[in-house]
Amino acid sequence: xxxxxxxxxxxxxxxxxxxxxxxxxxxVVALRSPHLNRLANAADAIAKAVxxxxxxxx
Numbered sequence: 001x002x003x004x005x006x007x008x009x010x011x012x013x014x015x016x017x018x019x020x021x022x023x024x025x026x027x028v029v030a031l032r033s034p035h036l037n038r039l040a041n042a043a044d045a046i047a048k049a050v051x052x053x054x055x056x057x058x
Contacts, residue, residue: 028054 006016030047 001010010016028050030050032043032047036043
């Protein structure tokens with residue numbers, strides 16, 4: 001569970017465990033076709049929305 005969600009409160013029966021050497025980060029890559037033509041603006045909007053939704057809060 002991302003820390004930003006755990007900060008809201010953990011469900012009953014769950015506890016936060018701090019493990020220093022465990023990295024669960026993911027790299028997200030968006031691939032685009034060069035042939036989108038009129039759909040290029042829609043693809044840009046989707047990529048921007050997804051990027052904002054998964055942005056790391058520091």
